[in-house]
Amino acid sequence: MPQTLDAAAVRSWCSLALDALGREREEIDAINVYPVADGDTGTNLYLTVESAAQAVEAVFAAHATRATAPEPTPADAVRAMAHGALIGARGNSGTILAQLLRGMAQVLAPTGSGDGDHPDQGLAPALRRAAELARAAVAHPVEGTILSVASAAADAAGATDAEAGAGATARAAYAGARAALAATPDQLAVLGRAGVVDAGGRGLLTVLGALVRALTGEVPAAPPVRHRRHEAPAPPAPEGGGPEGDGSEGGGPAFEVIYLLEAEDAAVTRLRARLDALGDSLVVVGGDGLWNVHVHVDDAGAAVEAGVEAGRPYRIRVTHFGAAAGHPPEQVQRAVVAVVPGEGLAGLCAEAGATTVLARPGEPPASGELVEAIRRAHAREVVLLPNDAALRHTAAAAAEQARSEGVRVALIPTRAAVQGIAALAVHQPDRRFDEDVVAMTSAAGATRYAELAVAERQSWTMAGICQAGDVLGLIEGDVAVIGADLAATAEAVLTRMLAAGGELVTLVLAEDVPDTLADRLERYVREGHLAVDTVVHRGGRQSVPLLVGVE
Structure with a gap:
């Protein structure tokens, strides 16, 4: 196996990390109790790494057509990995992972780096920069989270011999991260009561384990195993925020808002302050004009509005948590997933309790995006509102896929956003599913x-x-x-x-x-x-x- 972090090793790292998260994401989802017990940390990390892997594959495909440079440089691969993670980041942990990869890229593939660079020589400082950048991206860092695990990995990597090579550095980083992960239940009370390690840190350890395997061919030691204890629910925490690295663990805001944002640095500084006042779990990552914004709020529309004032938000995802923080997502009986044509309607529909998918002009959502939204709703029953006649077959395919995963899905063939608004206006999640679907269908059809x-x-x-x-x-x-x-x-x-x-x-x-x-x-x-x-x-x-x- 290669002991150097060349382009092929970066490609292998992405592939191995994606495979590992695919195997382990259900386990990671199951231990997700902080910042919100919505059971999707593993899935969010998987989707983030999937986007990174796709970006790296696209770089290799582009170079394969060139006679002069059939293989990308290490810098090309590292930058692609970081950019792909940024644009595809999901949830708290996925957004932080994207910033970790961005920090590594700043050291391994600095602007202006050439074909002769040897990124593996900078793996330890790259992990240090990654940990620093990720911590700076979180509004209110808390120990016992993915941030602690990242810092421990950087410390351990920095303690290795400078001449040891990338493989030895990766091994040391993994060992440091593994020890830090085992300590998270003692650092964060909510983890200790539940008897689990931090889900985000657990996912990061999986990614670092894939790096070890890509560089050395070795399968690293298994992660620490902690099982959820069956005990009485924890007492209510004080009021206040409770994100990963951001406040208390009590009941928190109702919505998760994520979007990509094209904006200048000064505008993003103002945006951070405004979003921090609106909610919690604030993580803003990126730079050079492109940012990924993540926040938990009660007023989803205001969070999106803040993005509009700062620059151009797009790929907006608004998720209603459905259940109170501290309760497992399976307690959510019913949810609505709605496709909307603009940011304003995304906020409006989210406030009505819907998980939204933004249909950008000329870029209708694919069935996979709709399936992902259905999964994010964390409900046994889902009403799907495509709100566009052209999305009928796409929505039907998504509904069928979700049904195969055990979700009861009713597709209401709304042909316009105003029909979806009418359907949401009569939605009553406490009545029988069939009755609710009939009422919503009637309201949409009468519009x-x-x-x-x-x-x-x-x-x-x-x-x-x-x-x-x-x-x-x-x-x-x-x-x-x-x-x-x-x-x-x-x-x-x-x-x-x-x-x-x-x-x-x-x-x-x-x-x-x-x-x-x-x-x-x-x-x-x-x-x-x-x-x-x-x-x-x-x-x-x-x-x-x-x-x-x-x-």
């Missing part, structure tokens, strides 16, 4: 939908020929009105939709549409239809300027 879009080119439509720049009013997916002005076209669409009756008009405005449009349309509805109410929501960055629903 007519429309959208206002801008034509990109001249084309034939059911309403005639449109020119590039024309405003199109699409009702139930068909162009019904062509106009030159957004407000006037919207009024024409409302006139047609309300001709068949209605009790409530829902307007969802994109972020760049002025409030004056909402005011005008509310006044138009009120003057023409006295018995019809109007509600307005901000959708954020959505693909069309206006969505309309009539119930």
Whole structure:
């Protein structure tokens, strides 16, 4: 086996870590009691490493087509691993792992490094930089977590002989991390009461074990085994935050919010302060204009709004914890998973108790993303709202996959976000599943939908020929009105939709549409239809300027 951390070893490390986490993620999920006992630390680490491995494979595939450089350099592979982990990071521990890999990359593959670099010579300082950077990324570090395990690994690696080589350094790091992991129940009371080691630290040990194996071919000693003790529930902890490295272990916020963010350093500094005041479990990792933001909050919309003010958030994931902290996720009976077209609706639906998947313009979610969202909901029963006619087959495939994993899934074929909002409005998780699904389906089916879009080119439509720049009013997916002005076209669409009756008009405005449009349309509805109410929501960055629903 190679004793040097070359590109092939980095590739092997990613592959071995992914395989190991795949085998062990259920065990890691099972011991996840801190910061929130939502049982997904192993899964989050697996998904984070999966993204890192895919990025490394993409670099190798790109180089395979080049006659001059068929193999990537070590620096290429290390940077790809760190970048892939950053963009695919999930949960507290996954986000911290991404920052650990980023710290290693800063030493092993500094900007401007060339083909002649030997990253293995810097493995010990790389692990030190990783531990420092990860600790700095957590708003309020706490000992007895993945941070402690990372620091111990760095200390042990730093104590090795500088000439020992990468293999010996990796062995020492693993041994130090293993000892630190065994000590976590004595450092963090919630772990001691449950009789488990820290789940995030346990996952990091798996990743370090894969590094040892990639460099030496040796299978390192098994991790310390601690089993959950069966004892009375712990007394309630004081009020306050309780993330991995961030506060107490008591009942915490209702939502986990994660997004990628393109922003300048100064804006991210302000964002950290704002999110720290909003919730807990705050981890912000990244740099060079791209960040991964993770926080637990009660107001998911405010957390997303803060990201919008700081820069451009995308790949937004909002998860409702469903059960109170300290209770196992299997106690959640029912959840709703909804696809939404903009950040504003992600916050709105999350506040209604839904786990959301953001559909970015031109990038509809794949079935795998929907399956992951169903898993994140941690429920025995899930109602899936695709909110887009084009996602019908994708959602059906995701539902079938989730059913094969033992989750009872009902797919309500909502064709627009406003139908999903209507369905969520009548959702009652305490009634029988079938009755809830029928009520939600009826509410969605009773909601007519429309959208206002801008034509990109001249084309034939059911309403005639449109020119590039024309405003199109699409009702139930068909162009019904062509106009030159957004407000006037919207009024024409409302006139047609309300001709068949209605009790409530829902307007969802994109972020760049002025409030004056909402005011005008509310006044138009009120003057023409006295018995019809109007509600307005901000959708954020959505693909069309206006969505309309009539119930």
